Amino acid sequence: MRYTSTRNNKNAVTASLGILKGIAEDGGLFVPGEFPSLDYNQLLDMDYKEVASIVLDLFLDDFNMDEIVSSIEGAYDSKFSCQEIVPIKKVGDANIIELFHGPTLAFKDMALTLLPYLLKLSLDKNHVDKEIMILTATSGDTGKAALEGFKNIPGISVTVFYPKGGVSEIQRLQMVTQQGSNTYVVGVDGNFDDAQTGVKSIFSNKEFNDKLLDKGYLLSSANSINIGRLIPQIVYYVYGYLHLVRTQEIRSGDSINIVVPTGNFGNILAAYYALRIGIPINKLICASNDNNVLSDFFKTKTYDKNRKLLLTSSPSMDILVSSNLERFLYHQIEDDTKVKELMKDLSEKGVFKFLEDMDIIYGGFADENKISHCINEVYTKFNYIMDPHTAVAYAVYKEYIEETNDTKATLISSTASPFKFSNKVLSSIGKVVSKDEFENLKELASTMNQNIPEQLMELKTLRERHNLVCEVDMMKDIVEAIIGGEYNA
Numbered sequence: 001m002r003y004t005s006t007r008n009n010k011n012a013v014t015a016s017l018g019i020l021k022g023i024a025e026d027g028g029l030f031v032p033g034e035f036p037s038l039d040y041n042q043l044l045d046m047d048y049k050e051v052a053s054i055v056l057d058l059f060l061d062d063f064n065m066d067e068i069v070s071s072i073e074g075a076y077d078s079k080f081s082c083q084e085i086v087p088i089k090k091v092g093d094a095n096i097i098e099l100f101h102g103p104t105l106a107f108k109d110m111a112l113t114l115l116p117y118l119l120k121l122s123l124d125k126n127h128v129d130k131e132i133m134i135l136t137a138t139s140g141d142t143g144k145a146a147l148e149g150f151k152n153i154p155g156i157s158v159t160v161f162y163p164k165g166g167v168s169e170i171q172r173l174q175m176v177t178q179q180g181s182n183t184y185v186v187g188v189d190g191n192f193d194d195a196q197t198g199v200k201s202i203f204s205n206k207e208f209n210d211k212l213l214d215k216g217y218l219l220s221s222a223n224s225i226n227i228g229r230l231i232p233q234i235v236y237y238v239y240g241y242l243h244l245v246r247t248q249e250i251r252s253g254d255s256i257n258i259v260v261p262t263g264n265f266g267n268i269l270a271a272y273y274a275l276r277i278g279i280p281i282n283k284l285i286c287a288s289n290d291n292n293v294l295s296d297f298f299k300t301k302t303y304d305k306n307r308k309l310l311l312t313s314s315p316s317m318d319i320l321v322s323s324n325l326e327r328f329l330y331h332q333i334e335d336d337t338k339v340k341e342l343m344k345d346l347s348e349k350g351v352f353k354f355l356e357d358m359d360i361i362y363g364g365f366a367d368e369n370k371i372s373h374c375i376n377e378v379y380t381k382f383n384y385i386m387d388p389h390t391a392v393a394y395a396v397y398k399e400y401i402e403e404t405n406d407t408k409a410t411l412i413s414s415t416a417s418p419f420k421f422s423n424k425v426l427s428s429i430g431k432v433v434s435k436d437e438f439e440n441l442k443e444l445a446s447t448m449n450q451n452i453p454e455q456l457m458e459l460k461t462l463r464e465r466h467n468l469v470c471e472v473d474m475m476k477d478i479v480e481a482i483i484g485g486e487y488n489a
């Protein structure tokens, strides 16, 4: 199986080369040339890791099963605080799939614990003898998960750009206290879109990449534009479906709805890929926060990013340019010339129209009041605490049910631990919010009758090691300086 660029489908690579490159030279994203099919009934008795091995094997053509299994064993081990890896909780009529039990307490861990193994193997397979520099823009959670996943891996370093002032205090602390002799964290004077655009333009700057190659460095990406991020995310939707069959919520073959709190469109795209390999899905419900460019798009068929990016209580979704939407558009029409045109319109005018059928997706959004209301309602009714991102999904799920009376079984993607966003959670359920982040963690822990996750508790005493900041147009120079050894990790 080959992966081809959304902007030129003659540009084809193997899975391992796609993982190494991250993004195609033409600026497009790699997509599977065709979708394999999965006989999910054979997987009913499997645990998470076994399901993962089957799904990864379908997509990673040039990896053998031993390589896949040993990568999975390395990724989904005791770094996860829960044996099941991905527990699914019944909350009212919905099924909440908790994707946040990994080392950094957000769903990004599902792929970023695995990506280092896949990347290492990809280097060998393609006989690359360069040092790798992973470049990543983060809206808060990818950065930490990438730093943690790649720390102290020989031959690989990682540089993370985050929007200064655009992440939660816990997210910031998680990144700037990062250990490891190969990790770099840089605050950007700008928002996430600025950081992401900056990183993308570094990748597509051929001259700059050639210069780095001469110095022995190859750039790669840990953002969700990388197929190595996307493919591991398909697994939990397959697993979630199997769980609903096993617990007799549904019968095998019944279709379900999946609700995903969405930013860069990577997580929901993985659910769409689950559909394309054969998981019966009725609707994909795309939930946005106040940055509702996607919900507007699915309602009006016009994508318009010409608006102000707002900072919300769900910072990991504060995004106006959803990179992975490009892949979805491509799959709807399989026309690379057209996709290239749309993306040109987006970058030049900030707007494009897409009049094709997109009925598989329902788009909605939740503002701050609705988020608080939902956190409180679910806590009061079901004694379950959601983080603000998950609450965005829950709110849009409620709106969808009200509008359609659809009674199909539903999976809601829960993307972060509430401990990462304790301020919003506490204020929503009527508790006093302290200025001291760690007091809030304590309060939340006693409300939830759980311990504060250790990896957050230790932030109180860890030294802030990373204090680099830069303007957006200096990002390239910072990368060069890091590679030149001007900053010690």
Ligand SMILES: *Cc1c(COP(=O)(O)O)cnc(C)c1O
Binding pocket: 106, 107, 108, 140, 141, 142, 224, 261, 262, 263, 264, 265, 266, 267, 268, 316, 317, 389, 415, 416
């Ligand atoms: C990254 C992230 C999202 C958005 O996921 P995308 O794949 O970018 O759509 C939602 N919630 C949390 C907590 C995240 O970290």
